[in-house]
Amino acid sequence: MFKNHIKIAWRSLKMDKMFSVLNILGLSIGLTIAILLFSFITFEKSYDTQYKNNKDIYRVLVNTTGDAFDKEIMATAPAAVAPALKSELPTVKHAARMLQHSFGETAFIKANNSNFLEKRLFWCDQELFSIFETEFVKGNAASALSRPNTVVLSVSAAKKYFGEQDPMGKTIKVDDKTELEVTGVYVDYAKNSTIDANLIASFNTTYFYKEPSWGNSSFETYVQLKENTSKSSLKNQIQQIIDKNIDKEGQWYTLSLQPLDQVHLYSKDYTNSYTSRPGNISEIKNLSFLALLILLIACVNYMNLMTARSQKRAKDVGINKTLGASSKNLIARFYAETGLLTLIALCIGVLLSVAIIPVFNTLTDGNLEFSFLLKPDFILGMFLVWLITTLVAGSYPAFYLSGFSPSSILKPANRMVGNSVIRKALVVLQFTASVVLIVGVLVVYQQLEFMKNKDLGYTPQNVVAVSTAAIKTYNNKHALAEEVKRVSSVLEVGLAQGFPGMEVSGRTIHKNDQDENGKGIQTNVSDASVLDVLQLKLLAGKKLPNLKQEGDTLVDVVLNKKAIDYLGYTPEEAIGKKVDMQLGDGATIIGVVDDFNFESLHKPVGAYAFHNNNYEPKSYLLVRFNSVSVTNTMQQLEAAYAKVSPDSSFDYTFLDKNMEQLYAQDRKIAKVGLLFCLLAIFVACLGLFGLAAFTAEQRKKEIGVRKVLGASVLGITQMLSADFLKLVIVSLLVAFPVAYILMQKWLQEFAYRIDIGWLVFFIAGMCAVIIALITVSFQAIKAATANPIKSLRTE
Structure with a gap:
């Protein structure tokens, strides 16, 4: 039976090539976006999971108090914190400090008689390698930084500075004053690691090792707790350490511990973070929402396009039911058709995803690789996406078409089937989402232009x-x-x-x-x-x-x-x-x-x-x-x-x-938003095209009669287009307040921002109307120019 369903589904897809292509195209776009976003989100959530003790690793945060620092949270702590926590808290297994060279300035490196610039040089405690397991290909991780004036290089840095020579025992000179002996070479940290140093020098070399201060909060500090230690139980003990070392009048901060699995995605508003790979949980949520939205729009398109064919499929369903087919068999048949079409779309989506991964990485500053698509988690995820898409997209056509009564279908007077209210509501939903995205993109670009042209009080140009x-x-x-x-x-x-x-x-x-x-x-x-x-x-x-x-x-x-x-x-x-x-x-x-x-x-x-x-x-x-x-x-x-x-x-x-x-993140949002906007509009147009085709098919006899009675092509086109224009107007009325609320919330992130004016909504509305009219006119003109004799002789 299943084999027969597949054969019938394949014949059905070949029988109406235009509808099949439109369905596959819409679903392919939705699935491509879902694949890319699923990969991106999975990658972002995989940060630091490669460290076996990641559940016990925490970063020390400084929470400022009073009005002096406007209640900010710093990702760096004073130099005295790490040794104090290690010596005074038995539950702290390891503690290590990281200091970015000259508090973030570029290091000038002289190595092998050549000069280099290095932005990822850090001065770190030896215990960093105990907290974050670091694979050494040369040297010993347990002792490489135990002495002052020593440094370890990543494999790529060793090749950069010394070529094919063995760097062990050689020296590099930093800022033309500090000589460091190379005592180790380690494997480059993974792309999903918060730690991303190219050179790690001994913290013992710095002034801060000998004179650790409780005041200068410039050192990213990590601790590894012993197993089964409760973070909450340490809060009072940490405060006691602060009270012991700092007078009450000088306590401008408190300390807290941030779990390692939150460091990448939940540190957007923290200052002084060292990583060059910051993440943003809000970005993950927004991209997830947009991906699901476009996938939902693609599923709605499938429903509309399938029901647009309902007149052609109605007789087929009636005859099958008359011959003994049950609703259950018909539902299985329609789901088989949906599953086959979705599988084809998924395969195309995977190929498209592979092709545009470089573009996607550029837009999102991501680090996706082709090999990621071969991982078991991804393959399982794609199966779930295919299954859910098939169930969602096929639900309405399967239950709607299989529910036709054979007696009513085969009666000429009852050929007008379907619930137009549901289909129209779905199209309104599609265009509402598209208009919200159009407004969003326009507001983001206006804000970026505002920031670009605002008088900053000084002149940075030239x-x-x-x-x-x-x-x-x-x-x-x-x-x-x-x-x-x-x-x-x-x-x-x-x-x-x-x-x-x-x-x-x-x-x-x-x-x-x-x-x-x-x-x-x-x-x-x-x-x-x-x-x-x-x-x-x-x-x-x-x-x-x-x-x-x-x-x-x-x-x-x-x-x-x-x-x-x-x-x-x-x-x-x-x-x-x-x-x-x-x-x-x-x-x-x-x-x-x-x-x-x-x-x-x-x-x-x-x-x-x-x-x-x-x-x-x-x-x-x-x-x-x-x-x-x-x-x-x-x-x-x-x-x-x-x-x-x-x-x-x-x-x-x-x-x-x-x-x-400073606005790279905002420009990235604008680029991604524009891409999603264009794709959403295109996919929504496919849905509108489907509804126009459905309407033209349902009203072809009426159109034939009107033409016989003298109606012009222009008049019929205007009559059909007017119905869809009403749907677009309804979508605008729904979309405008939603877009205004969402964009006002986004603008709250800026101390200096634009006011959202009426022009944004006018442009978005005109874009939606023009796009809708162009989409509908194709089917309207086709129906209006059809030979009326063909539609009237069907009875």
């Missing part, structure tokens, strides 16, 4: 930040600045600790002695000319002095208006006032600049200070240049750099490009 981390002395850095000033296209030059768009030093500014909590402030040690390089607006006072006498302990600061507002001064009143902001014995306000967006527009403007306390290094040379010849300017800057520091590589960042990186 400014380049040249890293000076490898230049040892201030005199050499000053010599570099003088060399750069000789370049004809250079307008302004200044040395600074950092630049807008990157983290500098976080401190706390206090109004007075009674202000215990204070307010968080970003501080940037810089030259006087940096304000001119950034083109900041000076509201009162003056810039930092050009020169500072050696041994001068007085600190001058230029604050932004946000900081001045917190202190309760006007810009003019603030000049000459002392301010407590953890810069030695006190600082004097000598200038006030207007507010500027030194972070992304997701966040409101915070307090910011430029100062001349030379405790922190000036790691960047900021250069403003004219845009006549960027290539020629960069070549001259590189030549100037090579003249001052010939033993290190030239590393630079354009400020406008760096700011764009």
